[in-house]
Amino acid sequence: MPTDLSAKPTLVGERAVLRPFTPADIDAMGPVLADPDVRRLTGSVHTTAEAAEADPHLDEPTRRWYETRADAGDRLDLALVDRATDRCVGEVVLNHWEPENQSCNFRILVGPLGRDRGLGSEATRLVLTHAFTATDLYRVELGVYTVNPRARHVYERAGFVVEGVRRAALVFDGERVDEVMMAALRPQWLAAHGEAASGVSRPR
Template identity: 55%
Template sequence: MFAEKPTLKGERVTLCPVRPEHAEGLFELASDPEVRRLTGSRARFDLENLRTWYATRAGHADRLDLAITVDGEFVGEVVLNELDTDNLSCNLRIALIGPRAFGRGYGSEAIGLVLDHAFRTTPLHRVRLEVFGFNERARHVYEKAGFVVEGVERDALLWDGEWHDVVVMAILRPEWQARTGTLA
């Protein structure tokens, strides 16, 4: 379903297929303590493994990995993964590189671009995501994009000795169509 790896252009951001040259930006993103907390990521990565990872993404038709760039500079990634072709659904994951990318609208624009692509060019019916209860900034962005809270997984993340909920959200094709006035 995601065999084509497009470049999507917005007003401020460009989403392009991830390539090995984006690995340094991903390494910075994955190493930032605040980004790690916001994503619940405990994994440690090295630059060569990330280069290999990004070099292999183009060969996966079951996912779409896009670098978020501003004026050619990597500021994050947005990914459609966990494709369920039987139920026409997938997961959305997004991460920005940190304070220099937070609060500038890059995430909102990237989400809008990737949803537009997903619902216009694929038969997807549902895109879901998870966000930690403490990440109000991200939850606001998701709600603004049309995602609806579907449930809460209580105490699903133990981080620095504290339990946190995971909020499950999704947007359905008809909701996206109503928001955008699109008949896809």
């Protein structure tokens, strides 16, 4: 079992495919990253005005970033592709890897062309399945702002558990926003979701 994140799998679900970024996937990330809701809900900006003013074309450093993701052994970045259209509508990331702790962070963003159709939920499940069955990760954690109940719902359904709150972690439009910290641990997650993850149904 790999002890780093250098393997770059293609993970196939019913509605979503997670794959290493192709040139077309990279092009599609421009409008995704410029989407005001993505910018607001990921805490990338601090005002509604800032959220609305992004260029939908990737700058060269960002393009180069995506082009080099396949070479990174300490993190996993995959395009989230809508199987219905073969279009990249977002991304999933395992980052902040701590090998000694067998721990990392998860984040996901889905642009307007992909949202609210089950793609984010399936992608989250696919990443956790990969993390806990194909790597030695024991802990996958994330943070979600309290202004984002949709994301929290998706994470809870996928098996993330609330661990605490970073109070006043973000200032947006002058308001202080809390960040809820969540994590999934391998044993509990496999006990609850392992059957579905393995695709094997056990007799009851």
